[in-house]
Every structure is written in C-alpha cells, then in structure tokens.
Amino acid sequence: MSGHLCGEGWRLKIADALAAHGLVPRGGFNFTSDDRPPPGMAETPARAVLLVGQAGAAPWPHFMRWRRERPQVRENPLDIWSREIIAGVAERFGARAVCPNDRPFLPFQQWAMRAEGLKPSPLGILMHPEYGLWHAYRGALLFDHEIPVEAFQKVIHLCDACAGKPCMKACPVETYSGQGFDHPACLSHVRGSTGGSCRTQGCLDRNACPYGAAYRYPAEVQAFHMAAFASPW
Known part of the structure; x- marks a missing residue:
C-alpha cells in the first residue's frame, strides 16, 4: 500500500524511533535525474526522501x-x-530533516502522492485507503544516498466510490465547492458567532466523511487545529 522501506532492520529502527513519539514512516522514494531535490546533509541534492x-x-x-x-x-x-x-531522528540516521512549513516550501503533497499513491479528496486533504482524512505529514528525512524501497500497490481512491459526497454538503457556509476552497468565508465563519461547533468539534465537512472513522481525531485535537487555523499568528 505504501512505498515502504526494504531492509527490515533499518526500516524497523527508524519506525521504532518515530513510534516513541506517535509518528510513523509514510513511504519514500529515490529521486531521479528528472527531479530537482532539495539539498541533503552534504548540501548537495538529496538522493532519497522518507516521509x-x-x-x-x-x-x-x-x-x-x-x-x-x-x-x-x-x-x-x-x-x-x-x-x-x-x-532528532534524522541525526540518528544520517539524514537532513525538513518540514512542510520550511521556506521555500517543499512539495510535500506531491512527494506524498508519489510515495503512497494517494490522491486528493474534494477537501484537498489526501484520501488514505485506511486512515481516510485522519492523517498528516509532519516532515521528511532527506538522504545523501539511495534507500531501498518497494513500489506501493495501486490503492483504491475511496472518493471515486463515494456517490453522495457528504464532505461537500455539511459546511453551513459552503466553504468547499466546484470553485475550490473559500478560505475567507471559512475563516470568517470559524471566527464568528455561528462557528462555535467548528471551533470545538472541527471542520463539519471533514467530519462528514465516512471513511477512516477509527482514526478520527478526538474533539480536543480538532479544536486545537481549528484554533490554530483561526489564530491571527
């Protein structure tokens, strides 16, 4: 399902180091001559990435x-x-750590689609065949050498099989539409007097998705993310 690292011992050591903090490897790949990868530890173009x-x-x-x-x-x-x-994990394994909010921005979503074979949902979040919309990419490890990876098996894009698209119908201000995400309308609603349920329970559209329910973030986690979204910082 994912572009998992081969080399069981090395893969397990990285997975164990991340698991101590609730994180997981999310697939990886080797860059090709057609890519323009960011620098690795040696400040020359990286050879591989592990999300x-x-x-x-x-x-x-x-x-x-x-x-x-x-x-x-x-x-x-x-x-x-x-x-x-x-x-800290990158230092242990001789890699450079990068994160989605680094400047200049790195193509994390493109890397994720390439590593795990995922596609965006109507909300823009990548739809995972097991986790649904309840997952995230927190960073990546860039290596100066190639890493052994397995090609992922083709995954089913659950949104293709979802006829009702409830994720497009729950938002009271219709933030998502065929025209894309209306960020100003969403922000105004979440900050306003009618956005209380969004602030405490999370995005209504995201919660309307039936997939990956076992991984749904608890209300306190969703409230944290909504507060960060609505913050003036």
Missing part, C-alpha cells in the same frame, strides 16, 4: 506532554515539536 507523519491522533499525548514542559512556546507549537522530534 514522516501520523495516522490518527497517536502523537497527541506525546505532544501534550512536551507542551506542558514548554509553556512559553505559544506560536506554532505543533510545528516546533514536530521539527524537534524529526530532527
């Missing part, structure tokens, strides 16, 4: 424990935590 992310809300207790120890970190705490953890 790091989460399935469901597994990192939440680890992040919350870190947050209690860092009360002074108020802006983008999840990004800071992710960077610290992934950088």
Whole structure:
C-alpha cells in the first residue's frame, strides 16, 4: 500500500524511533535525474526522501506532554515539536530533516502522492485507503544516498466510490465547492458567532466523511487545529 522501506532492520529502527513519539514512516522514494531535490546533509541534492507523519491522533499525548514542559512556546507549537522530534531522528540516521512549513516550501503533497499513491479528496486533504482524512505529514528525512524501497500497490481512491459526497454538503457556509476552497468565508465563519461547533468539534465537512472513522481525531485535537487555523499568528 505504501512505498515502504526494504531492509527490515533499518526500516524497523527508524519506525521504532518515530513510534516513541506517535509518528510513523509514510513511504519514500529515490529521486531521479528528472527531479530537482532539495539539498541533503552534504548540501548537495538529496538522493532519497522518507516521509514522516501520523495516522490518527497517536502523537497527541506525546505532544501534550512536551507542551506542558514548554509553556512559553505559544506560536506554532505543533510545528516546533514536530521539527524537534524529526530532527532528532534524522541525526540518528544520517539524514537532513525538513518540514512542510520550511521556506521555500517543499512539495510535500506531491512527494506524498508519489510515495503512497494517494490522491486528493474534494477537501484537498489526501484520501488514505485506511486512515481516510485522519492523517498528516509532519516532515521528511532527506538522504545523501539511495534507500531501498518497494513500489506501493495501486490503492483504491475511496472518493471515486463515494456517490453522495457528504464532505461537500455539511459546511453551513459552503466553504468547499466546484470553485475550490473559500478560505475567507471559512475563516470568517470559524471566527464568528455561528462557528462555535467548528471551533470545538472541527471542520463539519471533514467530519462528514465516512471513511477512516477509527482514526478520527478526538474533539480536543480538532479544536486545537481549528484554533490554530483561526489564530491571527
């Protein structure tokens, strides 16, 4: 299903290092001569990438424990935590850590589609055949050497089989439509007097999706992400 690393011992060591923080490897691939990869550890173009992310809300207790120890970190705490953890794992395995909010932005979504064979849902979030919309990519490890990977098996894009598209109908201000995501309308609603349920329970459209329900983020996790979305920072 994913572009999993071969070489069982090495793969398991990386997976174990990430699992200690609720994170998981999310597939990888070797760059080709057609790519323009970012620099690796040697400051020359990287040869391979391994994505790091989460399935469901597994990192939440680890992040919350870190947050209690860092009360002074108020802006983008999840990004800071992710960077610290992934950088530590990268150092152990001779890789360079990169994250989705790095500047200049790196093509994380394109990397993810290439590594795991996923496609975007109508909401723009990549639809996973097991996790549904309840997963995320927190960073990646860039290697100066090629890594052994297996080609993923072709995955079923669940959105293709979903006739009703409930994810397009739950939002009271119709944030998602055939015209794309209306960011100003969504932000205004979430910040306004009628957006209370979105602030406390999460995006209504995302929650309307029937897939991956076992991995659905708890309300407190969704409220955290909505607060970050609505923040003026």
